[in-house]
Amino acid sequence: MGPIRRGLTLSLSAVVVWPQMAMAAVCDKERPDWDGAAFTSLDELIYLLQTPIILLMILTTALAVRFRSEWGGLVVVVGWSAICYILLGDDIKQQAMIEGCVGSPALFIAVVTILCIGVVLYTAPLPRRSK
Helix, strand or coil, X not given: CCHHHHHHHHHHHHHHHHHXXXXXXXXXXXXXXXXXXXXXXXXXXXXXXXXXXXXXXXXXXXXXXXXXXXXHHHHHHHHHHXXXXXXXXXXXXXXXXXXXXXXXXXXXXXXXXXXXXXXXXXXXXXXCCCC
């Protein structure tokens, strides 16, 4: 092999290998204990339900429902919406989903949506009866 072809081969092999190493770095940052198996939506739901911020939101949701607080329900719904936007709307998460170390958050978002609808309906003011 001549020096030009050898240099071309090395540069092409570096280009082919480089993006794969960058994707693996995404999984190292997102899920350091990832074993290589692809995450499903159910796995992602279970993983997200174990995070401290979600556990705190579950507790505040339970308190708002227990005391049937309209304003508490509003705060909880806004909190859940903010969490879904902040935690799940990231380019790094998209790359990790492509790699397979992060699952689709669709099931988590569906569960949160149903929970928020329930909170709004349960904490809504009761209609007054006319005599």
